[in-house]
Amino acid sequence: MKYLNQQEAISVDEELFNEYKFSVDQLMELAGLSCAHAIADAYSPDSLRSNKVLICCGPGNNGGDGLVAARHLSLMSFVPYVYYPKRTDKQLFKNLQHQAESMGITVSVDCPAGEWVEAEFGLIVDALFGFSFKPPVRESFRPIMEVLQKTKLPIVSVDIPSGWDVELGPQTDCDIKPDCLISLTAPKLCAKHLVNAKHYLGGRFVPGKLEEKYAMNLPAYKGRDLFVKLC
Amino acid sequence: MKYLNQQEAISVDEELFNEYKFSVDQLMELAGLSCAHAIADAYSPDSLRSNKVLICCGPGNNGGDGLVAARHLSLMSFVPYVYYPKRTDKQLFKNLQHQAESMGITVSVDCPAGEWVEAEFGLIVDALFGFSFKPPVRESFRPIMEVLQKTKLPIVSVDIPSGWDVELGPQTDCDIKPDCLISLTAPKLCAKHLVNAKHYLGGRFVPGKLEEKYAMNLPAYKGRDLFVKLC
Numbered sequence: 001m002k003y004l005n006q007q008e009a010i011s012v013d014e015e016l017f018n019e020y021k022f023s024v025d026q027l028m029e030l031a032g033l034s035c036a037h038a039i040a041d042a043y044s045p046d047s048l049r050s051n052k053v054l055i056c057c058g059p060g061n062n063g064g065d066g067l068v069a070a071r072h073l074s075l076m077s078f079v080p081y082v083y084y085p086k087r088t089d090k091q092l093f094k095n096l097q098h099q100a101e102s103m104g105i106t107v108s109v110d111c112p113a114g115e116w117v118e119a120e121f122g123l124i125v126d127a128l129f130g131f132s133f134k135p136p137v138r139e140s141f142r143p144i145m146e147v148l149q150k151t152k153l154p155i156v157s158v159d160i161p162s163g164w165d166v167e168l169g170p171q172t173d174c175d176i177k178p179d180c181l182i183s184l185t186a187p188k189l190c191a192k193h194l195v196n197a198k199h200y201l202g203g204r205f206v207p208g209k210l211e212e213k214y215a216m217n218l219p220a221y222k223g224r225d226l227f228v229k230l231c
Numbered sequence: 232m233k234y235l236n237q238q239e240a241i242s243v244d245e246e247l248f249n250e251y252k253f254s255v256d257q258l259m260e261l262a263g264l265s266c267a268h269a270i271a272d273a274y275s276p277d278s279l280r281s282n283k284v285l286i287c288c289g290p291g292n293n294g295g296d297g298l299v300a301a302r303h304l305s306l307m308s309f310v311p312y313v314y315y316p317k318r319t320d321k322q323l324f325k326n327l328q329h330q331a332e333s334m335g336i337t338v339s340v341d342c343p344a345g346e347w348v349e350a351e352f353g354l355i356v357d358a359l360f361g362f363s364f365k366p367p368v369r370e371s372f373r374p375i376m377e378v379l380q381k382t383k384l385p386i387v388s389v390d391i392p393s394g395w396d397v398e399l400g401p402q403t404d405c406d407i408k409p410d411c412l413i414s415l416t417a418p419k420l421c422a423k424h425l426v427n428a429k430h431y432l433g434g435r436f437v438p439g440k441l442e443e444k445y446a447m448n449l450p451a452y453k454g455r456d457l458f459v460k461l462c
Binding site: 019020021022023025026029030033036037040041071075076092094095098099102103104204205207208209221223224226 | 250251252253254256257260261264267268271272302306307323325326329330333334335435436438439440452454455457
């Protein structure tokens with residue numbers, strides 16, 4: 001299986017929208033759903049101290065995946081709580097937030113305090129920054145990054161562990177250490193730097209021709225599964 | 232579990248879009264995906280004479296569900312072929328067709344001949360008309376309806392067996408007899424007239440408040456399943 005560099009990840013994404021004419025609504029729904037499924041596979045609610053999940057959503061599409069995952073997790077055995085501080089004017093994101101809130105999920109702009117997070121939640125989902133991230137982390141996200149760096153709770157990162165270089169992986173010793181990474185479409189190079197972490201592939205929508213063009217060599221999805229457990 | 236009448240089905244649909252702010256792209260993707268999953272559960276490719284599936288898509292949202300299901304079936308162990316004669320100018324539907332074709336699925340405007348269907352396919356998916364259907368079937372759809380009425384292949388109907396009255400069920404002895412019905416969101420009254428048929432519920436996206444408002448009393452989805460097998 002190939003690990004994509006940052007430019008390849010950006011190009012694959014652009015082709016899905018421009019050549020294959022997928023809408024962001026469609027692919028974000030499928031990506032977020034596959035994240036929810038991978039999380040439900042990796043963490044049975046019994047295996048966690050609490051079924052409450054803190055989902056940290058960034059300003060871009062990675063955050064959108066998190067909002068979708070929150071909604072689907074709420075339809076399974078989890079109780080999501082969303083931290084979503086930096087909102088956009090895009091209608092899709094407003095709608096995703098509205099959908100989550102209408103389904104009883106709290107979506108907050110206030111950075112949760114570290115002690116409260118440790119006491120309240122069983123799992124953290126990191127949907128802050130995705131494959132287009134370039135360091136450094138901007139000032140307003142430093143507080144939540146510090147919570148993620150210091151937590152003892154398991155962290156599931158969506159596509160990229162936030163703060164990591166998309167190709168080179170962690171940049172300092174205090175970078176976050178996800179317990180699980182869900183790579184979407186195909187893994188990016190930083191995934192080679194995972195240590196003692198579960199690794200899933202999600203986003204079962206890649207056209208065969210696109211997979212070939214980028215020589216992705218993806219593993220086969222089994223049956224109806226929306227994810228592949230890589231390790 | 233409640234069986235919705237036609238006006239309730241229309242109102243539930245409108246609320247999902249207007250009150251909960253889902254986009255058609257999102258819900259059609261989830262509905263079509265749940266159809267593909269229910270089909271894969273009900274019919275293993277080994278259980279069919281062929282893994283080739285004829286998917287008959289009507290002009291409205293039921294047809295859109297069929298186009299989405301075709302794409303997801305092609306990513307599992309099925310080879311879909313789409314009959315989609317009456318196209319709209321809506322960008323979403325053009326895109327759904329383009330996505331399917333880009334993934335190697337034939338999408339044809341020519342009504343397949345009955346003998347060819349019997350020889351070529353293992354399964355037929357009926358995604359012609361949905362819950363807003365009012366009889367009679369318009370002239371241009373009569374030939375495909377005749378193929379469905381006469382076939383010996385199993386037919387899976389999406390939401391409503393096409394040609395049936397949404398509340399009263401089959402109107403004549405020659406109306407189609409689905410081997411399987413996939414009710415989306417909640418079953419409609421016509422589903423009470425199924426005879427010797429599998430029955431699935433799909434569309435795992437109904438907000439709890441909406442379910443309560445319409446007293447749907449839906450059965451629980453298990454684990455990560457995108458469908459419930461009702462019988």
